[in-house]
Structures are given as structure tokens and as C-alpha cells.
Amino acid sequence: MNWLDLLVFFVYLGGITLFGASFFKQNKSSEAYTVGRHKFPAWAVTMSIFATFVSSISYLALPGNAYQTNWNAFVFSLSLPIAAFIAVKYFVPLYRKVNSPSAYTFLEERFGVWARVYVSACYLLTQVMRVGTILYLLAITINAITGWSIPVVILITGITVLIYSIMGGIQAVIWTDAIQGIVLIGGAVVCTVYLLYLIPGGMETVMDVGTREGKFSLGSFGLQLDESTFWVVLVYGIFINLQNYGIDQNYVQRYIASSSDEEAGKSALWGGLLYIPVSLLFMFLGTLLFVYYQSGGELAPDLQSLDEADKVFPYFIVNELPVGITGLLVASIFAAGMSTVSTSFNSGATVIYTDYYLRFFNKRNGADRSMRVLYLASGIIGILGVLVGLAMINVKSALDVWWKLASVFSGGMLGLFLLGAFTQRAERKGALIGVLAGIAIIIWLSVIPYIMGTSDDAALHSYLTIVIATAVIFLVGFVISSIIGKNSKAHLQ
Known part of the structure; x- marks a missing residue:
């Protein structure tokens, strides 16, 4: 990378870390750390929900998946309107009424403590897997840029995000998410425009090659249950997104942190729906990359294997983009990953604190000890996530692995x-x-x-x-x- 690219990247990374850590003085109580005293505006919560959807899993794996196959993965996004409507009508009012930092208090009230423990444990397992997958994908990017060791990058990235998420609490998470959401959309748009400029014939060539190679296909519409057909992915998406909106602490915590029931409903709706056009943009990027390399762009030998599809977008960013823009795109990828990882750290710590510590060990809720527990819990989630990231090195497709693991650990x-x-x-x-x-x-x-x-x-x-x-x-x-x-x-x- 050129020195200007490195400057753009490190200025962004350092700036977002310092900005998140600046909320440290406002997080002297467990309420401030977990729900921010319910003072967040709707637009910030909306962008935070959106940024949680758009992790580096989306930013790298969706273009890689579209490059490798077609737009079958986009069918997952088409299920979002169904889940968003149900969430606004039923889930948001339910959790606002319960008014607990944890999504799982409701289940104890309904079925007893066993239900709370079972579901919160499943959630924590899922988040650890999610953090590991995202850290791994971020490490791929840095490895492509600098050649640095992937394990070292996973360790450094995990520690960096952990610092500001621990120091700033939910306020750092939501406000940095809002910034990162804007940055990642801007980066994707810039890259799309530049690719269209590079491809001879522009959109006409993209449509011709993409149509001929079946790149715009949403998958088979057959009824096979052992393949990722349109219907299998759509049904999977409906259930996963209902789970996200209905019982995922990452989302429920934002409902509670909103300033009113109406604001919470708006954030849930638009935060999810915003992901649809953005995920479509990521799929289009994958198709553009395929057309670009088919129509004259040179593809490095190690990217000719389908097993390396997740590395196609980072390779293009490093080798083809103008000076300065490369740094912006790398910062965008980090924005996507950091927003989701910080969310998992804070939400996971909230679950450990509320569903285990307060419920079983210290119902009196001593303020000093509470903060220590929250800090320690964030650290535990971070360490486990890093270990999972290290274990995911050399997987074939991070998107496929993540979807399979999410399905099992849920x-x-x-x-x-x-x-x-x-x-x-x-x-x-x-x-x-x-x-x-x-x-x-x-x-x-x-x-x-x-x-x-x-x-x-x-x-x-x-x-x-x-x-x-x-x-x-x-x-x-x-x-x-x-x-x-x-x-x-x-x-x-």
C-alpha cells in the first residue's frame, strides 16, 4: 500500500478507537454501559442495527460468493421485510414492556429460569462464532495488503476493538456504528462506480457477461431440500431474521436503548430494510469483479481457485484502486467488521452480567463490582472470539461456514x-x-x-x-x- 493509503487507514482506525473510548467517563454504571440511559435518537439506533447486519461477512463474503457462483445469497435479504414487519408489530412492544437489558428475561417470566439459561447460552455460543468469523475475514484483508501473519492480525484487531467497546460501553458501540455504517456504504459505492469505469463497455458488458454466465441467478427454484435453492435460502432467511429481531440480544438491547416505543419501532424497521439495497450492492460488486477479470483484468494465480473467493475483493482493492481510495476501502471493510464485533462484545457482556451474574450471584447489584463484571465478561467474549477466528483459517468459504454454524448453534x-x-x-x-x-x-x-x-x-x-x-x-x-x-x-x- 502507498503511504497515503496507510495514512487514511490508520487515521480512521485510530480515530474511531479514540472516539469510542471517549465515552469512558459516561459509563460509570451498569445502566449506562448496557442501555445508555435510553437517550439514543432513532437515526443513530437505525444505523447501529444496519451496521450490525453489515459485518465483514457481508462486505467480503457476499462479493466473493457472487463472484464464485451467483446471487443466490441475496435471497436471504429478501426475507427481511417479513421479519421487520413482525418485529415492529409484536417484538418491539413486547420487549419495551418487559424493559430489561436482557432479551431473555421474558423467557424466564414465561417458562422459568431454565428457559433463560438455555437461550442465553445458545446466544453466547452464536456470538463467539460470529466474532471469530468476522475477525478472520478482516485478517484476510490485512494479509492481502501487507503480507502480515493472519493469526497476528486477528489478535491485534480483536484487542483494538475490545479496548473501545469496553471503555465506551453501548454508547461507544451505537455512535461508532452510526459512523461506520456511513463509511462502509460510501466505500462500496465508490468501488462500484470505479469498477464500472474500468470495465470496457460499462454496464452493457456487465449485463451481457453476467447474463451469459448466469451471474444474476437467484438459484434454482426447484424443491430439492439438499441444495441451497431459492426456497431453502428464503425459508432459512425468514427464520434467521425472525431470530435476529425476536431473540437476538444485539437487536433487543437497541429496542430498550431507544428513547421511546415509536423510535424503537422506526429503528427496527429501517435498520433492517436498509440492508436490502446494500446487500444487493455487495452482490453486484461480486458480479462486477467477475466481469472485470473476464474482460481483461488480470487475476493473480492464487485467486483462480474457487476456494479463494473471499479474497477476490481485497485483492482488487489493493492492486487496482487509485492511491488513497485503497485506504478508504480498507477502512470501510474494517468499519463493517468493527461495528459488529463491538456489538457482540457489549451484548455478550450484558447477557453474562444480567442473566448470570445478577440472576445467580449478586442480586443486590453493587455498582463497583457490576462494572468489573461487565469488563471481565467483555474480555471473555473477546478472547473466545479470537480463538475461533484462529480456528477458521483456511476454510473454503467464510459465508457458508458462518451460515452453517449459525444454524447449528442457534x-x-x-x-x-x-x-x-x-x-x-x-x-x-x-x-x-x-x-x-x-x-x-x-x-x-x-x-x-x-x-x-x-x-x-x-x-x-x-x-x-x-x-x-x-x-x-x-x-x-x-x-x-x-x-x-x-x-x-x-x-x-
């Missing part, structure tokens, strides 16, 4: 939430039996095939794990609760 917890939120008949025993049935399904669909080495021959695509598990938990819990309820009434008579 544990079908959405089913338990839907059972509690939309049925009055559900009882504790019925819900517990439903969860046990859901866990059994997850083990059957995901763990056993992996152990037996038959994953490639599975009858169902791994994306469907969360769909099946959620349905089983909901249906089994509802049926068993109905039977228990009828037996109880008969016994009383």
Missing part, C-alpha cells in the same frame, strides 16, 4: 420464543419437552452426520437445521402443553 431457540410470545396455552413442561426434542433434531441433522462423515450425503441442507428445530420445538411444546392442560382440567373436575 439451537432452534426461536421456537421457544415463538411458543412463549404467540401461545397462551404453552406451559413449562411442554416447552421443556419441546426444547429437548429440538436439541435431538439438531444432533440428528448436524452432529451425527459430521461424526459419521456423511455430511455431503445429507437429505436436508444444513441451512434447514434451524427451520426444522424451530418447528419441532414450537409444535411439540404446543401439543404437549395442550395435553397437559386438558389432563389438569380433567383431574380438577
Whole structure:
């Protein structure tokens, strides 16, 4: 990289870290650290929700996926309007009424402490995997630019984000997210315009080559359940996004941090919908990269393998962009990753503090000890995330790995939430039996095939794990609760 690129990048990295850390003096209580005293404006929360959606998983893996195959991954985004509408109508009012920093207080009120522990544990596992995936993708970028060791970059990046997220709390997370959301959109737009300028024939060539090679395809519309067809990805997206909006601490914490019910609803709606055009832009970038290298741009030998698709966009940024713009794009990728990682650190710490420390160890909530617990919890999430990032080195496609892991580690917890939120008949025993049935399904669909080495021959695509598990938990819990309820009434008579 040119010295100007390095200057742009390090000025951004240092500036965002100092800005986030500047909120340290405003975070002397657990309430300030976790919900910011409910004083955030709607636009800031909107950008924060959006930036949480757009991690480096999106910024690097979506273009890589589109370059490698087609626009099948964009189908995931098409499910967002459904989830956003349900969230605004049902989820946001529910959590605003409960008014707890944790998304899982509601489940304890509904089904008992076991439900709170089960779902919060699933959430923490998912976040650790998410942090690791994002740190890995960021490390790919820096490795492509400087040749620095990927493990070293993962360590340095994790520590840097941890510093300002610990010092600044939720205020640092939301306000830096707002800035980073603007930066990452700007970087993607600049790169798109420049690629169109480089490609001979511009948009006409893009349409011709893209159409001929099937790059704009949304995937097969067949009904196969063992492939990532349009319908499999759409159904997967609906369930994952319902989980995001309904039971993901990253989002629920922002509902509570908003200044009013109306502002929370607006933020939930627009924060999600904004991701649709931006993810489309990322897919278009992947297609532009494919057309560019097919129509005269030279592709480095190590990027000819499909296994290296996640590295295509970083390679273009480093080798093809003008001086100064490269630094901006690298900063954009870091903005995407840092916003999501800092969110996971803060939200994970909030869950550990609220659902475990306060619930089981110190219900009196001593202020001094509370802050120490929050700092320690953030550090634990950070360390585990770094370890996962190190373990993900040399994976074929980070996007595929992340989606599969999210499906498994989510544990079908959405089913338990839907059972509690939309049925009055559900009882504790019925819900517990439903969860046990859901866990059994997850083990059957995901763990056993992996152990037996038959994953490639599975009858169902791994994306469907969360769909099946959620349905089983909901249906089994509802049926068993109905039977228990009828037996109880008969016994009383």
C-alpha cells in the first residue's frame, strides 16, 4: 500500500478507537454501559442495527460468493421485510414492556429460569462464532495488503476493538456504528462506480457477461431440500431474521436503548430494510469483479481457485484502486467488521452480567463490582472470539461456514420464543419437552452426520437445521402443553 493509503487507514482506525473510548467517563454504571440511559435518537439506533447486519461477512463474503457462483445469497435479504414487519408489530412492544437489558428475561417470566439459561447460552455460543468469523475475514484483508501473519492480525484487531467497546460501553458501540455504517456504504459505492469505469463497455458488458454466465441467478427454484435453492435460502432467511429481531440480544438491547416505543419501532424497521439495497450492492460488486477479470483484468494465480473467493475483493482493492481510495476501502471493510464485533462484545457482556451474574450471584447489584463484571465478561467474549477466528483459517468459504454454524448453534431457540410470545396455552413442561426434542433434531441433522462423515450425503441442507428445530420445538411444546392442560382440567373436575 502507498503511504497515503496507510495514512487514511490508520487515521480512521485510530480515530474511531479514540472516539469510542471517549465515552469512558459516561459509563460509570451498569445502566449506562448496557442501555445508555435510553437517550439514543432513532437515526443513530437505525444505523447501529444496519451496521450490525453489515459485518465483514457481508462486505467480503457476499462479493466473493457472487463472484464464485451467483446471487443466490441475496435471497436471504429478501426475507427481511417479513421479519421487520413482525418485529415492529409484536417484538418491539413486547420487549419495551418487559424493559430489561436482557432479551431473555421474558423467557424466564414465561417458562422459568431454565428457559433463560438455555437461550442465553445458545446466544453466547452464536456470538463467539460470529466474532471469530468476522475477525478472520478482516485478517484476510490485512494479509492481502501487507503480507502480515493472519493469526497476528486477528489478535491485534480483536484487542483494538475490545479496548473501545469496553471503555465506551453501548454508547461507544451505537455512535461508532452510526459512523461506520456511513463509511462502509460510501466505500462500496465508490468501488462500484470505479469498477464500472474500468470495465470496457460499462454496464452493457456487465449485463451481457453476467447474463451469459448466469451471474444474476437467484438459484434454482426447484424443491430439492439438499441444495441451497431459492426456497431453502428464503425459508432459512425468514427464520434467521425472525431470530435476529425476536431473540437476538444485539437487536433487543437497541429496542430498550431507544428513547421511546415509536423510535424503537422506526429503528427496527429501517435498520433492517436498509440492508436490502446494500446487500444487493455487495452482490453486484461480486458480479462486477467477475466481469472485470473476464474482460481483461488480470487475476493473480492464487485467486483462480474457487476456494479463494473471499479474497477476490481485497485483492482488487489493493492492486487496482487509485492511491488513497485503497485506504478508504480498507477502512470501510474494517468499519463493517468493527461495528459488529463491538456489538457482540457489549451484548455478550450484558447477557453474562444480567442473566448470570445478577440472576445467580449478586442480586443486590453493587455498582463497583457490576462494572468489573461487565469488563471481565467483555474480555471473555473477546478472547473466545479470537480463538475461533484462529480456528477458521483456511476454510473454503467464510459465508457458508458462518451460515452453517449459525444454524447449528442457534439451537432452534426461536421456537421457544415463538411458543412463549404467540401461545397462551404453552406451559413449562411442554416447552421443556419441546426444547429437548429440538436439541435431538439438531444432533440428528448436524452432529451425527459430521461424526459419521456423511455430511455431503445429507437429505436436508444444513441451512434447514434451524427451520426444522424451530418447528419441532414450537409444535411439540404446543401439543404437549395442550395435553397437559386438558389432563389438569380433567383431574380438577
